[in-house]
Amino acid sequence: METAPSRLPVSTPVFEGPLELLLALVEREEVDIFKVSLAKVTDAYLAEIASREIADPQEMAEFLWMAARMLLLKSIRLLPTDAPTDEETELLGWEDEVRQRLEEYRAYKEIAGELLERAQQETFAFPPPARPVEAGGQEEPLNVDFLVEAFNRVLARIPPRPLIVTGRTWTLQEKLDLISGRLRDGPIELVELILESQDRLEAVVTFVALLELIRRSLVRVRQKERFGPIHVEAREPAA
């Protein structure tokens, strides 16, 4: 008998593809992926994808394909026949293959977690600074035209998000607060800042917020060498 599929306690706001969802469901069932029956999590899987808005047709097709295989598998398990047909044998082989993929994916997820932990523990190994050693802020304040140019280059690299998420919208004020807050911890690299955006709209709001901060003379933007990284830093308030 299956236990009633309680809603999955979701730590990530959205699952990226069927594999990630399946892994979360399987792990809730059983620690040993190779022992768990995929049929056992079929109901929970269906409930999850029914409750989600997946706008991308390709993505939806992948979720549904997995669901169809799981339903078929479940029906075989519920109505066992003496001699498995070819289709059933194939399906059981598929289940093993999926288990293997889940095992592999889980291993990488674990590593990803450790890398994330390392990065959060402030483990950066700083290389020697750029030579020639700069003589204290001699570089020119950056022209806004260069800034716009750099922004356009980065924007082109942010693709439209394939999977529609809850669609958080940012107000200019929120971004202003966020950037000002981050600047208190030290300078920010422009490209990095913009690349944190989930979509182009957010990137644009970030950039407008930055221009606004420049206009209010709250930040200074500098570039040490042509085509080098562009840094944004807080400006001491004028006395």
Next chain:
Amino acid sequence: MSDISAAVEAILFSSNRPLKVRELQQATDADRNSVEGALEKLRETLDGRGVMLMRHHDEVHLATRPEFAGAVRRALRPEVSGRLSQAAYETLAIVAYQQPVSRARVEEVRGVNCESVLGNLELRDLITEVGRGSGPGQPKLYGTTMRFLQVMGLESLDHLPTPSEGAELLERGLTKG
């Protein structure tokens, strides 16, 4: 410390980019074995010091030890690097353990399209194209960069964390031909 080892230390100290072993050979007028020996000696000498010798494939560089990142940050307030998404870390993990690896292989493991996340990591200089695959279309193969080691505070790829489970699986990825 041998002369070559000291010379290598001086060169690396003053270089703002990783150097290839071959470049060190030319600079010190020594053969490969001597330079490798000098590097090993330098690595030992730096044991327990504030800086360490970093190695990424054929490139070497000096960097501050990750234990002191906080102190360096407080003193110099270097730029804060952007945060990566969960998807980015997963992709980074696969590239790190399976390099050189194609986008198709990364997508096979994660089960989703990884084009944009790979592009993002490449733009951040955490991964880079290291060659072309022999398969149809000669797909781009990705590997990690020296910057990846710096961001993670790793001396070399040998110092990547070992997973508690699925270790043999990843082992297979690491011991590629």
